[in-house]
Amino acid sequence: MRDKLRVVSFVLVVLFVSLLPVYGKVYIDIDSPTIQKFPIAVADFKNLGQAPDRENLSAWFADRLGNALQLTGFFNVIQRKTFFEDPVKSGITAETIQFSDWTVIGAESLIKGGFQLNGSDLTVEFRLFDVVQGRLLTGKRYTGKPGDREEMVLRFAEEVLLQLTGERGVFDTKVAFAGKEGNLSEIYTVNFDGSGLKKLTNFRSLTLLPRWSPDGREMTFTSYRDGNPDVYLLDLISGKVRKLLEFSGLNLASSWSPQGRKILLTLSKGGSHEIYTMDLNHGTATRVTSNYSINVSPVWSPDGKRIAFVSDRGGSPQIYIMDADGSNQRRLTYQGNYNTSPAWAPKGGRIAFEGMVGGTFQVFVIDEDGGNLRQLTSSGRNESPSWSPDSRYLVYTSRLNGRHRLCVMNANGSNVRILHEGMGEYMNASWSPHLKLY
């Protein structure tokens, strides 16, 4: 993938200097059920060099960084027009900032920065301040090309999140999905903020179910390209695709093991729909379930010891859990007549799924012991949930008033935002692991 090449070259030219040691205080407890949005101000960046700011990078850096933080759902990014400070008199270091100018507008944190264009080189400094205590929390300096500036912004946004929440966020992740137009669908990815739409397949067929490998370097999907629904493996680094499985009947790769190159499959080669595991290094499929009813959509628990899946053995599709070897199968969901599409939170404990309620589908979350069932969505039809690698967000497909969208919400159902829209239909949302993009 081109991204990787760019990243490597970027990493080589980036010099990053930590100006102060990291502090351990967690400013925002994002696991709290009553989380208040954290007020933060991002000032216009200063041009520290001699070259004129022809592209208005000053506002660009402030806008992009503010936008990235806003997307996390944890911040209230204060509008710049309410700022009190005189940008000409103030600097970007603690000594040159009047912190009372910022507390007066309600900010608890402040980001300042400066940039310097030197020929084809761009150097950018970012600083995060605790406004109440009037001190610097972290500062970074990045050197690269002007084209690397988006990545510089995201790298610093990650720093801000790490400082204030203790977690690095999901800025280096993407979401894969099947985008459908008419009867044809292809696999696409978009960045965590909805930018950078990329088409990964061009099969002009029905192509579905993209699933990331845990290292983010490979992806499985199912396509009707050769007539039958077969499983393909895409190497995201080289871009090469090869067919992995073409048994008669359905070949579906539902998820990867959190550890290693093992996948969970649904195959119907024996006449009934059973769950299999397959080690990609050896290539042998081992059957896990043995039941005449439908068994589909298997996912591993984060420790790989259990598998959640969907079965209609009780007369309607419900979510079941079993041990990884197929033993100890038990039903998880009892409410509603139609519960499918389980997604196990990467940090464990909870399972998101879609369930039918009031004639349509909504996203739910339930503890893995069956308790604490919560409905997270309520308007339109919302399906196919997938967790971010930090378990803080869920991406899902949505249809509201005839419009199809890919949406993201915080894990408690708040802060819904549209990740992508404009395609005929969005299916099989799948959040990537951390991709170490920069």
Add this chain to the structure above:
Amino acid sequence: MRRNVVLIGLSILILAFGFVMFSGCAKKVVKEAAEEKTTTVQKEAAPAAPAAPAETEEQRLAREKALREAALKEQQEKERMLAEQKAKEALAAAIAEIKDIHFDFDKYDLKPEARDMLKKLADILLAEKTATVLIEGHCDERGTVEYNLALGEKRALSAMKYLVSLGVEKERIKTISYGKERPLDPRHNEEAWAKNRRAHFVVTVK
């Protein structure tokens, strides 16, 4: 005088040869074997040119007989093709009578009317041994992609099992599921959903 005789003999030979050549040209339609025969006759009785027409008559009769036989054959072929055409049309009409069968929401068991339709299909397949069938299983748009792919296949397999129970060889039946991805009616209401929960049959005759 002797020289004259030689000359006359030569002339006759040339004439006879010429005649043979001419008649050979005229009988292009006659098969090669007949031509060979003429050549042999000419060799043996070069001076007796008048014998040639008698052979031609014989060939003419043979030719006419061949023509009559060909016409008869052609007629029979025409009748056979007509009958075949009629049978084909009847088969096509019978195949056109095969409509989609429908299912209840989240169900893959066959309804009585689905069984009736499958009996008609089985009759076709039992009568026309070169016919094969592809059964496509489909679902309405509700529920997940994966579950509906399985459900669509269950529907196709239900239809297949019933055909097999009626005596159709399993090898002549293929199944595929498109889940909810190929709706007949793209609307989002009960009427559309009922149409979309179906098994569709594609009959191919060699």
